[in-house]
Amino acid sequence: MHDVSVQRLLTHQFRALNEAECAPDIYSWLVDETSMTARLAAYCQKLEVSIVKEGFFSEHSLTTEEHGLVVGHAKDARFWLREVQLVADGEPWLAGRTVIPESSLQGPEASLMALGTRPLGHYLFQSSSLCRDFLTPGIMSGLWARRSLLRLAGKPLLLTEIFLPASPLYPPLAKGSLPCTLQPLQK
Ligand SMILES: C=C(O[C@@H]1C=C(C(=O)O)C=C[C@H]1O)C(=O)O
Numbered sequence: 001m002h003d004v005s006v007q008r009l010l011t012h013q014f015r016a017l018n019e020a021e022c023a024p025d026i027y028s029w030l031v032d033e034t035s036m037t038a039r040l041a042a043y044c045q046k047l048e049v050s051i052v053k054e055g056f057f058s059e060h061s062l063t064t065e066e067h068g069l070v071v072g073h074a075k076d077a078r079f080w081l082r083e084v085q086l087v088a089d090g091e092p093w094l095a096g097r098t099v100i101p102e103s104s105l106q107g108p109e110a111s112l113m114a115l116g117t118r119p120l121g122h123y124l125f126q127s128s129s130l131c132r133d134f135l136t137p138g139i140m141s142g143l144w145a146r147r148s149l150l151r152l153a154g155k156p157l158l159l160t161e162i163f164l165p166a167s168p169l170y171p172p173l174a175k176g177s178l179p180c181t182l183q184p185l186q187k
Pocket residue numbers: 034035036037038049082083084086094096097098118119120121122124159161
């Protein structure tokens with residue numbers, strides 16, 4: 001059963017971070033340009049994609065921030081929205097939200113609608129046309145997060161990922177491993 005409240009975090013305000021605002025080992029996770037699925041899979045026995053929501057939605061399902069970032073040249077009325085959790089040995093480690101304008105789904109990219117429980121990264125990183133406008137580390141509701149604007153054959157898609165407290169990005173009780181809002185109160 002998904003924790004629906006976790007998924008709501010994906011539409012909360014995204015606060016961008018600079019490198020000075022988090023420990024180097026945390027920052028290395030947030031700016032990792034390789035597959036996050038593959039990186040997380042190295043820390044568990046079984047990593048699965050659990051689909052929470054997927055389908056076409058109008059622009060009203062996007063946050064203003066998302067809409068401003070992902071709208072391409074076409075005036076898209078519909079967006080393919082995919083919300084997942086990456087679940088490691090039964091424990092959710094990451095919540096992911098991908099927003100794809102309908103105009104980005106032309107040609108081979110139409111297969112993004114048929115991913116099912118295959119990780120988005122498996123498609124992205126086999127594509128010779130993948131490029132990235134930006135990868136921004138950040139915080140959402142007190143959890144480490146990141147936002148990427150990716151392009152396939154020049155067509156945009158926006159990916160937001162929130163690292164959940166059980167993920168290996170948060171060393172257990174290591175000081176400085178949590179965003180400032182989660183730091184244990186100083187005595
Ligand atoms: C982009 C990647 O794919 C992961 C899988 C996702 C999905 O299947 O929707 C979403 C977020 C990512 O963490 C990756 O592996 O880097």
